[in-house]
Amino acid sequence: xxxxxxxxxxxxxxxxxxxxxxxxxxxxxxxxxxxxxxxxxxxxxxxxxxxxxxxxxxxxxxxxxxxxxxxxxxxxxxxxxxxxxxxxxxxxxxxxxxxxxxxxxxxxxxxxxxxxxxxxxxxxxxxxxxxxxxxxxxxxxxxxxxxxxxxxxxxxxxxxxxxxxxxxxxxxxxxxxxxxxxxxxxxxxxxxxxxxxxxxxxxxxxxxxxxxxxxxxxxxxxxxxxxxxxxxxxxxxxxxxxxxxxxxxxxxxxxxxxxxxxxxxxxxxxxxxxxxxxxxxxxxxxxxxxxxxxxxxxxxxxxxxxxxxxxxxxxxxxxxxxxxxxxxxxxxxxxxxxxxxxxxxxxxxxxxxxxxxxxxxxxxxxxxxxxxxxxxxxxxxxxxxxxxxxxxxxxxxxxxxxxxxxx
Amino acid sequence: xxxxxxxxxxxxxxxxxxxxxxxxxxxxxxxxxxxxxxxxxxxxxxxxxxxxxxxxxxxxxxxxxxxxxxxxxxxxxxxxxxxxxxxxxxxxxxxxxxxxxxxxxxxxxxxxxxxxxxxxxxxxxxxxxxxxxxxxxxxxxxxxxxxxxxxxxxxxxxxxxxxxxxxxxxxxxxxxxxxxxxxxxxxxxxxxxxxxxxxxxxxxxxxxxxxxxxxxxxxxxxxxxxxxxxxxxxxxxxxxxxxxxxxxxxxxxxxxxxxxxxxxxxxxxxxxxxxxxxxxxxxxxxxxxxxxxxxxxxxxxxxxxxxxxxxxxxxxxxxxxxxxxxxxxxxxxxxxxxxxxxxxxxxxxxxxxxxxxxxxxxxxxxxxxxxxxxxxxxxxxxxxxxxxxxxxxxxxxxxxxxxxxxx
Numbered sequence: 107x108x109x110x111x112x113x114x115x116x117x118x119x120x121x122x123x124x125x126x127x128x129x130x131x132x133x134x135x136x137x138x139x140x141x142x143x144x145x146x147x148x149x150x151x152x153x154x155x156x157x158x159x160x161x162x163x164x165x166x167x168x169x170x171x172x173x174x175x176x177x178x179x180x181x182x183x184x185x186x187x188x189x190x191x192x193x194x195x196x197x198x199x200x201x202x203x204x205x206x207x208x209x210x211x212x213x214x215x216x217x218x219x220x221x222x223x224x225x226x227x228x229x230x231x232x233x234x235x236x237x238x239x240x241x242x243x244x245x246x247x248x249x250x251x252x253x254x255x256x257x258x259x260x261x262x263x264x265x266x267x268x269x270x271x272x273x274x275x276x277x278x279x280x281x282x283x284x285x286x287x288x289x290x291x292x293x294x295x296x297x298x299x300x301x302x303x304x305x306x307x308x309x310x311x312x313x314x315x316x317x318x319x320x321x322x323x324x325x326x327x328x329x330x331x332x333x334x335x336x337x338x339x340x341x342x343x344x345x346x347x348x349x350x351x352x353x354x355x356x357x358x359x360x361x362x363x364x365x366x367x368x369x370x371x372x373x374x375x376x377x378x379x380x381x382x383x384x385x386x387x388x389x390x391x392x393x394x395x396x397x398x399x400x401x402x403x404x405x406x407x408x409x410x411x412x413x414x415x416x417x418x419x420x421x422x423x424x425x426x427x428x429x430x431x432x433x434x435x436x437x438x439x440x441x442x443x444x445x446x447x448x449x450x451x452x453x454x455x456x457x458x459x460x461x462x463x464x465x466x467x468x469x470x471x472x473x474x475x476x477x478x479x480x481x482x483x484x485x486x487x488x489x490x491x492x493x494x495x496x497x498x499x500x501x502x503x504x505x506x507x508x509x510x511x512x513x
Numbered sequence: 514x515x516x517x518x519x520x521x522x523x524x525x526x527x528x529x530x531x532x533x534x535x536x537x538x539x540x541x542x543x544x545x546x547x548x549x550x551x552x553x554x555x556x557x558x559x560x561x562x563x564x565x566x567x568x569x570x571x572x573x574x575x576x577x578x579x580x581x582x583x584x585x586x587x588x589x590x591x592x593x594x595x596x597x598x599x600x601x602x603x604x605x606x607x608x609x610x611x612x613x614x615x616x617x618x619x620x621x622x623x624x625x626x627x628x629x630x631x632x633x634x635x636x637x638x639x640x641x642x643x644x645x646x647x648x649x650x651x652x653x654x655x656x657x658x659x660x661x662x663x664x665x666x667x668x669x670x671x672x673x674x675x676x677x678x679x680x681x682x683x684x685x686x687x688x689x690x691x692x693x694x695x696x697x698x699x700x701x702x703x704x705x706x707x708x709x710x711x712x713x714x715x716x717x718x719x720x721x722x723x724x725x726x727x728x729x730x731x732x733x734x735x736x737x738x739x740x741x742x743x744x745x746x747x748x749x750x751x752x753x754x755x756x757x758x759x760x761x762x763x764x765x766x767x768x769x770x771x772x773x774x775x776x777x778x779x780x781x782x783x784x785x786x787x788x789x790x791x792x793x794x795x796x797x798x799x800x801x802x803x804x805x806x807x808x809x810x811x812x813x814x815x816x817x818x819x820x821x822x823x824x825x826x827x828x829x830x831x832x833x834x835x836x837x838x839x840x841x842x843x844x845x846x847x848x849x850x851x852x853x854x855x856x857x858x859x860x861x862x863x864x865x866x867x868x869x870x871x872x873x874x875x876x877x878x879x880x881x882x883x884x885x886x887x888x889x890x891x892x893x894x895x896x897x898x899x900x901x902x903x904x905x906x907x908x909x910x911x912x913x914x915x916x917x918x919x920x
Contacts, residue, residue: 170918
C-alpha cells in the first residue's frame with residue numbers, strides 16, 4: 107500500500123505524541139508496575155476515553171536500542187532501516203550528521219610499541235574520566251582540523267568514548283561506509299588498519315589511517331590514552347523525511363541529544379527547549395503550538411530511572427507527567443498519543459522486549475476498555491498488540507488525515 | 514534481522530518446552546473445554562505467574578499437520594519450509610532420513626490386468642489389516658534389497674500404507690524429488706508411470722519403475738495387495754540445525770516416532786525414553802537435565818484422545834501432566850513453556866486451526882493476567898495472539914539469551 111496516496115494533505119490537524127522513554131515495566135512492588143503504582147488521575151481519565159493497546163518495537167522477544175525504538179514510532183520499519191553505529195553515536199553526543207559525512211565511533215586506547223608497531227594493552231584506556239576525555243578531544247580538535255579534503259569533527263562521549271565525523275566537500279554514497287573496524291577485540295594484538303572495500307570507501311579509509319597516525323603522534327606522551335580505535339563507519343541513512351512521508355509539518359521537543367538527533371535525522375524541526383524539566387517541554391509545546399501539525403515530545407527520565415532500577419523515581423516522573431495533562435488537553439489537539447519507545451523494566455535495569463502501552467485520545471475511539479494507562483489495562487484495549495511502525499497510521503486515521511483505500 | 518547476531522552464545526540457560534500435542538480444544542461439556550474441565554492446581558498457579566497468550570501455527574483458519582505444527586514451534590516458518598510427504602511418512606514410521614535419500618509414501622493397491630496392463634480396482638487394497646501389511650513388507654524387504662545403485666528400505670505403516678526409502682551412495686539434490694505421483698486418483702484407471710522432470714529425478718524414477726515392476730511380480734498371486742502406488746517423492750529438506758540457529762544444545766524427549774523424527778530433522782539429540790508414560794519422560798528430563806540447554810518434551814496422548822473425540826481421556830492426560838509440574842519446577846530452569854503444536858477439538862476428532870494456548874514462565878513476565886492455563890484465560894495474557902514461529906524468540910528473550918537490536 108502506498109500510504110502517501112491516502113494522505114489528505116489539505117486537512118489541517120494537530121497531533122501530539124508523547125514518548126515516555128522506556129515507560130513499560132514489570133512488577134516492582136506488591137506485584138505492581140511503576141505505571142500501576144503511580145497516582146495518575148488525569149491519565150486514568152484519558153485512558154478510559156481513549157483507544158488503548160500495546161505495540162511491539164521490533165519483533166517478538168527482540169529488545170530495541172533507542173534508534174530502532176524511535177524509528178518504529180516514527181513509522182519506519184526498524185528491520186528495514188538500520189542506522190549505523192557511528193551515526194547513532196554522533197547523534198547521541200549532539201553532532202549533526204549530513205549527507206557529506208562519515209560518522210565513526212572512537213575509543214581512546216592504550217598501546218605499547220614493539221618494533222615500532224602499536225600493540226593494544228587496554229582497549230578502553232583504563233576508562234579515563236570524561237573530563238580527561240574532554241581535554242584530549244579539545245587538544246586533538248585544535249591540532250587536526252582537516253585531513254586532505256575532509257574536515258575533521260570531534261566530540262567527547264563518556265569515559266573513553268568519542269565521536270568522529272569526516273566531512274567531505276561532496277555527498278558520500280552508501281558505499282563509502284564499507285570499512286572494517288580497527289578494534290582487534292582483544293589485548294596483545296595490533297589494531298587493524300582501516301581498509302575500504304571499494305574505491306570510495308578506500309579514500310575514506312586512507313584519511314582515517316592518516317587520522318590515526320596523527321593522533322598517535324599527538325598523544326605519544328600520554329600514559330593512558332595514547333591511541334584510538336575506530337568502529338562503525340557509517341553514512342547518514344537514506345530516509346524519506348517524516349514530514350513528506352506523512353504530510354505533517356513536524357517538530358521535536360526533547361532535551362537529550364540522541365532524541366533530537368533521531369528527530370533531525372527523519373527531518374523534523376528540532377525546537378530548542380529552555381530548561382530540562384517536563385514543564386519546560388510543555389511550555390515549549392504551548393509556545394510553538396500554532397506552528398506545527400505534529401509534535402514529538404520526548405520525556406527521558408522514565409528510562410533513566412528504569413536503567414537505574416529506581417522504581418520510585420520512575421513512578422515520580424510518571425506522576426509529574428500526569429500533572430501536565432490538563433494543560434495539554436486545553437490546547438484541544440485532534441489527537442493526543444502517549445506511549446514509550448520500548449520497555450525498561452527496573453528489575454532488568456535495561457531496555458527489554460516487552461510490548462509498550464499506548465493510548466490514542468481522539469473523538470474517534472471506542473474507549474471504555476482500559477481503566478488506566480498501564481501495561482495490564484492497555485492489554486484490554488481496542489488496539490490490541492501491534493507493530494510500532496503502524497502507530498503513525500493510527501494517529502493519521504484518528505486525526506482524519508487519511509482517505510479510504512480503494513473504492 | 515539476523516537473529517543469530519543477537520544470540521549471546523556464552524550465556525548459559527535452561528529452557529524446557531512442553532508440547533501437549535493438540536491440547537487446544539472447544540467446549541465439550543457444560544460449555545467448557547478439556548483444559549477448563551481439568552483439575553490442574555499446579556498449572557493454575559503457574560499460569561498466574563506467567564506470560565500467557567495463544568499462537569497460530571500456520572495462518573488464520575489454516576489447520577496444520579504435525580510437521581508444520583512442530584516446525585513452527587521450533588522457530589521455522591511453516592509456509593517457507595515445507596517438508597515432503599514422503600519424508601513425513603518415513604519419520605512417522607520411525608525411519609531415519611539422510612541426505613542421500615529419496616523418501617516415498619506407498620499404498621498397497623489392487624489391480625486387475627487388461628491386455629497386460631494394470632488397471633486399479635482398489636487404491637487401498639481393501640484397507641488390508643496392518644498385520645497383513647507387515648507380512649508383505651517383510652516378504653518384499655527380503656526380496657528387494659537393492660535396485661541398481663540404490664539401497665531399498667521399506668517399513669510398514671498402518672493398514673495399506675508403507676514407507677519407501679531409496680538410499681543412494683551419494684547426496685541427492687532437491688531436483689531429485691521432481692517426480693509425479695503414480696496414483697491415478699480413481700479406479701478403472703492405469704497407474705501413472707513415475708517420470709522425472711530432470712536428469713537426476715529421471716534416474717530416481719527409473720529405479721522406482723523397476724521397484725514397481727519387481728513388486729508386481731512378487732505379489733502377483735495376492736488377491737488384494739497385488740500392486741503399489743507411490744506418492745510424495747521427497748528429499749530431506751535443507752534446514753539450518755536448531756542448535757546452531759538458536760545457540761541451544763537441544764534434546765528431544767518424545768515417545769512417538771513422528772516427533773522424534775521431526776526433532777532429529779532439525780538437528781536435536783533424541784534421547785531414548787524408557788517407557789511411554791509422562792512419568793518416564795519427566796524421569797528422562799531429570800536424568801539428562803545437566804546435559805542440555807533446551808528440552809523439547811512431547812506429550813502425545815492429548816492429541817490421541819482429541820482424535821478419538823474422548824474428552825474425558827483428554828482431561829485425564831492434562832491432569833496427569835499437571836501432577837508432574839512441581840517436579841519440573843524444582844529443577845529451577847530459566848524458562849518453562851507449555852503449549853501445543855495445534856488444537857485437536859474432541860468435537861471435530863481432528864486437528865484444527867484454532868489458536869493454541871501458551872504459557873511462558875520466567876522471572877521476566879508481567880503475569881497476573883490469566884487465572885488458569887485455558888484457551889479463554891490465555892486470551893487475556895500479555896503475549897496476545899502471535900505466530901507460532903515467534904515463540905522461540907520469546908523463549909530466548911525470557912532466558913536472557915538475546916542482546917539488543919541496534920544502539
